[in-house]
Amino acid sequence: MSALFSPDQKKNHRILVIGNGMVGHHFLTTLATSAYSSQLELVTFSEEPRLAYDRVQLSKYFSGSSADDLALTTEAEYLQHNIHYLLNNKVVAIDTEAHTVMTNDGACHRYDKLVLATGSYPFVPPVPGNDQPHCLVYRTIEDLEAISASAQQSKVGVVVGGGLLGLEAANALTQAGLQTHVVEFAPRLMAVQLDEQGGDLLRDKIQQLGVEVHTGKNTLEIVSGEHCRYRMNFADGSHLETDMVLFSAGIRPQDELARDAGLTLGARGGVEINQACQTSDPDIYAIGECAVWQNQIFGLVAPGYQMAKVAAADIFASLFNDETKLHFQGADMSTKLKLLGVDVASIGDAHGRAEGCQSYVFKDEVSGVYKRLVVSGDGKKLLGAVLVGDVEAYGTLLQLKLNDMDIPGDPASLLLPAGSASEPAGLGVSALPEGAQICSCFDVTKADIASAVQSGCCTIADIKETTKASSGCGGCAALTKQVMDAELEALGVEVNNDLCEHFAYTRRELADIIRAKKLTSFKQVIEQCGHGHGCEICKPTIGSILASFENEYVLKDEHIGLQDTNDIFLGNMQKDGSYSIVPRVAGGEITPDKLIVIGEVAKQYDLYTKITGGQRIDLFGAQLHQLPEIWQRLVDAGFETGHAYGKSLRTVKSCVGSTWCRYGVLDSVSMAIALENRYKGLRAPHKIKFAVSG
Numbered sequence: 115m116s117a118l119f120s121p122d123q124k125k126n127h128r129i130l131v132i133g134n135g136m137v138g139h140h141f142l143t144t145l146a147t148s149a150y151s152s153q154l155e156l157v158t159f160s161e162e163p164r165l166a167y168d169r170v171q172l173s174k175y176f177s178g179s180s181a182d183d184l185a186l187t188t189e190a191e192y193l194q195h196n197i198h199y200l201l202n203n204k205v206v207a208i209d210t211e212a213h214t215v216m217t218n219d220g221a222c223h224r225y226d227k228l229v230l231a232t233g234s235y236p237f238v239p240p241v242p243g244n245d246q247p248h249c250l251v252y253r254t255i256e257d258l259e260a261i262s263a264s265a266q267q268s269k270v271g272v273v274v275g276g277g278l279l280g281l282e283a284a285n286a287l288t289q290a291g292l293q294t295h296v297v298e299f300a301p302r303l304m305a306v307q308l309d310e311q312g313g314d315l316l317r318d319k320i321q322q323l324g325v326e327v328h329t330g331k332n333t334l335e336i337v338s339g340e341h342c343r344y345r346m347n348f349a350d351g352s353h354l355e356t357d358m359v360l361f362s363a364g365i366r367p368q369d370e371l372a373r374d375a376g377l378t379l380g381a382r383g384g385v386e387i388n389q390a391c392q393t394s395d396p397d398i399y400a401i402g403e404c405a406v407w408q409n410q411i412f413g414l415v416a417p418g419y420q421m422a423k424v425a426a427a428d429i430f431a432s433l434f435n436d437e438t439k440l441h442f443q444g445a446d447m448s449t450k451l452k453l454l455g456v457d458v459a460s461i462g463d464a465h466g467r468a469e470g471c472q473s474y475v476f477k478d479e480v481s482g483v484y485k486r487l488v489v490s491g492d493g494k495k496l497l498g499a500v501l502v503g504d505v506e507a508y509g510t511l512l513q514l515k516l517n518d519m520d521i522p523g524d525p526a527s528l529l530l531p532a533g534s535a536s537e538p539a540g541l542g543v544s545a546l547p548e549g550a551q552i553c554s555c556f557d558v559t560k561a562d563i564a565s566a567v568q569s570g571c572c573t574i575a576d577i578k579e580t581t582k583a584s585s586g587c588g589g590c591a592a593l594t595k596q597v598m599d600a601e602l603e604a605l606g607v608e609v610n611n612d613l614c615e616h617f618a619y620t621r622r623e624l625a626d627i628i629r630a631k632k633l634t635s636f637k638q639v640i641e642q643c644g645h646g647h648g649c650e651i652c653k654p655t656i657g658s659i660l661a662s663f664e665n666e667y668v669l670k671d672e673h674i675g676l677q678d679t680n681d682i683f684l685g686n687m688q689k690d691g692s693y694s695i696v697p698r699v700a701g702g703e704i705t706p707d708k709l710i711v712i713g714e715v716a717k718q719y720d721l722y723t724k725i726t727g728g729q730r731i732d733l734f735g736a737q738l739h740q741l742p743e744i745w746q747r748l749v750d751a752g753f754e755t756g757h758a759y760g761k762s763l764r765t766v767k768s769c770v771g772s773t774w775c776r777y778g779v780l781d782s783v784s785m786a787i788a789l790e791n792r793y794k795g796l797r798a799p800h801k802i803k804f805a806v807s808g
């Protein structure tokens with residue numbers, strides 16, 4: 115698909131952008147929304163079949179996000195901004211003399227300024243057998259589709275690479291239901307970001323989650339397997355059988371076009387750029403993961419956005435004599451992530467390589483927490499940090515490092531768990547300089563957030579809309595809120611986190627009070643810690659807290675008034691006001707007679723039926739007045755409610771296990787039934803679902 119208009123004579127400067135990934139898109143948006151947009155003709159080429167999407171959130175595809183959910187823009191938006199785009203269109207050559215590029219369909223396009231935003235490609239180690247059908251990579255939406263298709267025909271998956279992306283890929287395979295292994299060449303996981311102890315703890319935690327980690331393994335070849343599709347043979351003589359191999363062993367800059375065009379490359383590849391993001395040809399810029407600056411390639415999106423800003427400013431300076439000059443000066447590569455559910459963060463010199471530096475270490479083996487601070491020899495400055503299992507201090511530590519601030523008090527106190535009595539004072543957001551960068555994805559400073567608050571923003575949604583802070587990777591969300599709250603308070607606005615007008619506490623504080631005081635009814639709670647009669651906010655909240663702690667029958671007289679509609683009517687209210695009903699079918703095991711009853715009820719009341727993800731039968735479209743009759747018929751046939759509407763145990767699903775399956779080694783159905791009957795009705799802060807594999 116494409117939208118390419120004939121050359122616009124009125125727009126006298128033609129800018130071509132090769133690659134419509136995250137950074138190319140950011141660059142185009144910067145130009146299209148600038149004061150010079152009416153004088154620019156913008157054209158972008160994408161080798162992929164769609165416009166830019168959020169590669170950072172790619173893994174969400176496995177938890178239900180669609181390609182549309184991940185999209186960063188739409189074709190309509192590009193048309194509205196007069197950005198011409200050519201999808202499925204690969205640029206194959208650049209003629210620097212003629213100022214033209216050629217695409218794979220043979221078309222030739224002229225440029226005044228050319229921007230390379232071609233990103234990078236996954237590195238696949240050159241081992242024999244790496245090109246077989248179920249040997250895949252993890253970079254694009256098409257890659258994810260291939261992984262999903264392969265996973266459906268596989269039981270075991272191996273990720274080659276124990277770095278950041280490798281562990282994300284491992285998460286994707288576990289979500290796809292595969293028995294997952296990670297094979298890493300280095301002696302530990304995330305060797306770039308973590309020190310030895312941090313890497314070891316991460317390994318333990320990931321293994322506890324069922325992912326097998328094999329470090330120090332050099333893959334020699336991938337051949338046919340005996341029990342699985344493939345067998346990976348390692349240099350130490352060991353081997354591993356798998357049905358699928360996912361390579362995630364690093365990235366390489368996509369620099370082929372630049373190489374062929376004679377542009378200068380970095381020693382290890384990448385298009386070399388100066389501090390204005392210009393390549394060795396002054397009319398060609400390179401931004402994002404394809405660029406190399408002072409021999410460094412930046413595999414994160416924030417430095418790419420920074421380059422986009424710098425390149426745009428340089429183009430404005432050159433075409434319109436704009437005086438804003440920006441310089442790319444490298445970027446901080448600190449990261450904070452949740453990998454397979456484990457919190458991990460790394461800041462600056464995490465390995466303590468700086469001369470004369472000292473380390474402070476905190477380790478809690480019981481809770482599985484490891485923290486290391488690397489500080490300057492005089493103990494005044496933070497140089498780096500590793501955090502595994504508890505990353506609450508990340509925002510504060512990162513700001514200390516980025517702003518070269520003095521560490522207040524004893525550095526060791528920075529390692530103590532959050533809320534500890536010895537937590538050092540003077541670390542609040544008020545201590546940060548105005549220029550402190552809060553959001554690195556969109557380069558938003560404390561002053562930018564303050565100015566947004568001064569111009570009327572008073573919620574996080576307002577701040578995101580106005581400044582874009584925390585709308586990228588989301589790592590700065592907590593800090594952005596703290597800065598916003600501090601600014602609101604400074605303006606005399608009372609920042610109120612109270613649950614509602616009846617309780618001057620947050621949900622979490624109320625839960626603590628209810629537990630500590632052993633309160634068991636709404637009446638007691640409002641008498642002892644609130645006032646008035648309660649409302650539609652505090653009643654269900656307290657109902658849920660009481661149910662989680664006490665697990666009393668929620669329809670008892672004293673509790674029924676606190677429950678949501680769904681709990682009261684034993685059905686799930688749908689968007690048209692009708693209800694859906696899910697009878698409990700423990701473990702998914704059901705008799706033909708019971709199936710017939712469900713079918714008859716559905717027919718009699720004209721209900722839409724659907725098998726749910728949890729292996730139950732959902733009956734949709736019942737009217738409120740029909741619910742008692744329907745439940746009566748189901749109860750008479752031996753059914754009870756499946757709690758498909760509550761914050762409670764919903765379903766325990768299972769495979770058929772050893773009863774029927776040739777490969778099942780355990781009786782998963784009996785286990786699922788036992789679990790479901792044991793925990794049915796259990797209330798919790800959120801819904802709970804289990805699964806049992808035989």
Ligand SMILES: Cc1cc2nc3c(=O)[nH]c(=O)nc-3n(C[C@H](O)[C@H](O)[C@H](O)COP(=O)(O)OP(=O)(O)OC[C@H]3O[C@@H](n4cnc5c(N)ncnc54)[C@H](O)[C@@H]3O)c2cc1C
Nearest residue numbers: 133135136137161169170204205232233402403413414415
């Ligand atoms: C699974 C995953 C998780 C990630 N998580 C994070 C994270 O948590 N935080 C973070 O900061 N970063 C993360 N990243 C990295 C981040 O996605 C990249 O830094 C960012 O996408 C780089 O943007 P880019 O525009 O330079 O390259 P890309 O987004 O790769 O875009 C380049 C585009 O150019 C196209 N192209 C290449 N050559 C041509 C050609 N000749 N003609 C036409 N089109 C061409 C490519 O097909 C591609 O569409 C992650 C990446 C992945 C894959």
